[in-house]
């Protein structure tokens with residue numbers, strides 16, 4: 001029987017993970033089957049137990065279960081501990097292991113665009129789980145300064161307070177959305193504004209070279225403003241593929257090249 005993998009979420013129908021993992025498997029010659037699992041909101045733990053009891057090898061976890069997955073794991077990677085969220089599960093020696101590949105997926109996607117991260121200053125808009133998950137991998141990739149801007153300033157300040165000891169090589173700071181200004185190499189939109197169709201307004205006093213939108217397949221006022229300035233932009237499909245490749249490589253020991261799947 002082929003190796004069994006799955007993604008678990010609620011909802012789950014929209015997930016692109018099965019097609020991505022089947023494409024990686026085809027490219028690397030690995031025999032696997034990757035399915036979607038819809039768990040009821042109170043049924044996450046029972047569902048993953050059943051999957052691994054039936055011999056499943058690895059699971060991806062998506063909304064709204066990443067924090068529950070973090071809480072269930074016996075063994076966590078450093079980046080998962082810092083993210084306080086897990087998107088990749090596997091069993092080893094009878095213990096549930098968890099990692100978070102979202103941040104490395106973003107780093108790999110940005111590097112595939114040939115946008116430099118080493119010694120850079122970046123602005124991240126948003127202070128939710130999506131931002132928390134990417135700070136440590138961005139600093140590992142050489143980012144020296146990260147400013148987190150959020151509609152609710154207190155949330156950005158809390159995130160900076162929580163994470164500053166985890167990334168001593170970098171400077172972290174919080175600002176409110178109204179006070180956006182200054183010069184950055186890269187601006188990342190990690191808010192859910194595009195998903196809900198809301199506009200973000202970037203003032204002219206905010207200067208930057210590149211713009212990355214974590215969402216994909218939705219109109220983005222954030223990217224529209226960067227494009228109007230003639231800047232290079234990307235939406236988040238590369239990050240989605242990048243996190244999937246990183247999970248695949250943890251489970252299968254082979255890392256397909258991101259550029260082959262963009």
Ligand code: ATR
Nearest residue numbers: 126127128129130131150151152155191192193198
């Ligand atoms: P996720 O886990 O995807 O990060 P989240 O924790 O719900 O989701 O966080 C959503 C982020 O998008 C928050 O930073 C939120 O700002 P607040 O903390 O002020 O709520 C931000 N956000 C959502 N809609 C927004 C909008 N219309 N304008 C600006 N920021 C928005």
